[in-house]
Amino acid sequence: MGYNLRISNKQKLSTLQKGLLIAGGTSVLTLAIYFGIGLNTADVSQSKAAVQLMVQDPINNGDVIIGFGWDEGKCLISEMGPDATDICMFAECINGGKDNTLGLSAGNGKKNLNLIIPATEDLNGEGLDIAIDYRRLEKTGDFYTRGKEFNFGMKDGKIAIKYKLTATNGKSYSINETTTYEIPEDLEYRNYRFIFSPTTGKGEILVDRVVVWNNQAAAQSKLTWNKSENIIIGNEMNGEGKPLAFFDNLIIRKTSSSSKVPMELLSFSADLDGQYVKLNWHTAKEFGTKEFIIEKVLILKTIKKWVE
Numbered sequence: 001m002g003y004n005l006r007i008s009n010k011q012k013l014s015t016l017q018k019g020l021l022i023a024g025g026t027s028v029l030t031l032a033i034y035f036g037i038g039l040n041t042a043d044v045s046q047s048k049a050a051v052q053l054m055v056q057d058p059i060n061n062g063d064v065i066i067g068f069g070w071d072e073g074k075c076l077i078s079e080m081g082p083d084a085t086d087i088c089m090f091a092e093c094i095n096g097g098k099d100n101t102l103g104l105s106a107g108n109g110k111k112n113l114n115l116i117i118p119a120t121e122d123l124n125g126e127g128l129d130i131a132i133d134y135r136r137l138e139k140t141g142d143f144y145t146r147g148k149e150f151n152f153g154m155k156d157g158k159i160a161i162k163y164k165l166t167a168t169n170g171k172s173y174s175i176n177e178t179t180t181y182e183i184p185e186d187l188e189y190r191n192y193r194f195i196f197s198p199t200t201g202k203g204e205i206l207v208d209r210v211v212v213w214n215n216q217a218a219a220q221s222k223l224t225w226n227k228s229e230n231i232i233i234g235n236e237m238n239g240e241g242k243p244l245a246f247f248d249n250l251i252i253r254k255t256s257s258s259s260k261v262p263m264e265l266l267s268f269s270a271d272l273d274g275q276y277v278k279l280n281w282h283t284a285k286e287f288g289t290k291e292f293i294i295e296k297v298l299i300l301k302t303i304k305k306w307v308e
Contacts, residue, residue: 062129062253065122069249070097070104075115081252084233086116096245098133098189103245106234110241112141113234119227126222127255131193132233133248136183141237143192144252147229149174152194152205153236158182159205159213161194165221172224179205181212189248197255198222 067080070093076084090107097103106113117123130144130152142153149164155178162176183190196203201217239246268281279294 062127062255064251064253065125066117066252067250068104069101070247071102073102075104081122082118082120084115084117086114088112088114088238091115092243094243094245097248101248103133104234104247105243105245106238106241108241108243110238113237113239113247115233117231117233119230122254123231123252124227125254126198127196128223129193129195129253129255130251131191132250133189133191134183135187135189135246136185137187137239137242137244137246138237142235143233144194145232145235147226149225149229150223152192154183157185159192159207161203161205161213163196163203164224165201165217166224167218168220175203175215175217177213177215179213181205181207191249195255196223 065081066078068078068084073093075087075091075093078084088106088109088111090109090111091113092105092107093102094105095102096105104113104115132143134143136154136157139157140153140155142151144150144152149162151160151162153160158178159181160178162174164172164174166172183192190208191206193206193209194203195206198221199219201219201221203215203217204211205213233250234247237246269279271278271280
């Protein structure tokens with residue numbers, strides 16, 4: 001849909017002085033018109049540093065909510081997020097992790113690793129990004145389990161995935177598949193990763209950043225599970241009782257949330273036309289949008305702070 005509107009400009013529109021607020025249905029989109037903003041060298045350097053931090057992981061930059069490296073030799077202690085509360089009695093952090101660091105082993109007792117991370121509100125996002133370094137010592141086991149509704153692991157040596165989604169219409173359905181990718185038995189660490197984005201509805205499994213499986217569900221679908229269920233790392237995995245490390249570098253992130261905005265903005269422009277400001281915008285996928293409200297907002301003070 002296309003829209004065209006001219007706003008009276010009794011006070012001459014000055015650069016860095018006027019902003020626009022568009023409200024459509026329950027959505028609010030704030031747009032500011034910036035012209036000729038100068039940044040000093042320090043600002044540019046800081047911006048570049050921030051960008052460099054973001055591109056360290058070009059696949060996803062979601063917020064890290066759990067991180068385990070096990071380099072301090074403590075099996076239950078995380079480097080970020082909640083600590084684990086339990087693990088099998090034979091488990092230990094030993095040499096043999098990725099890049100000559102410590103890694104996590106189930107020990108020689110042939111007991112399943114079962115690292116338990118307690119359920120918290122931070123773990124209940126609508127999207128999820130799980131990455132772990134693993135080297136195969138057995139045929140079947142789970143990297144990451146949460147109750148009966150989510151499992152990322154392997155069956156008979158092949159990567160397997162199971163998760164439950166709830167669509168925007170409230171209906172739920174499950175994805176449950178054993179992929180064709182077989183994990184090599186060469187004792188080499190590889191990074192195994194599952195990513196689900198609610199915005200797109202796409203789920204992917206990657207091995208060393210190469211996609212080996214994907215599933216396209218409806219956009220704005222969200223992961224669903226029993227929020228009281230704890231996370232289990234290494235369910236049904238005991239390393240065949242060999243005192244070798246097989247896990248390293250567990251990182252769990254939240255991905256984006258499903259959109260609550262009842263429209264999609266395709267383009268927006270504002271041009272000075274004599275005593276008027278001419279606005280043009282185009283939208284798509286409007287859901288129950290009743291009206292658009294246009295307001296001028298003074299934002300000069302805020303921008304001055306940014307420039308300074």
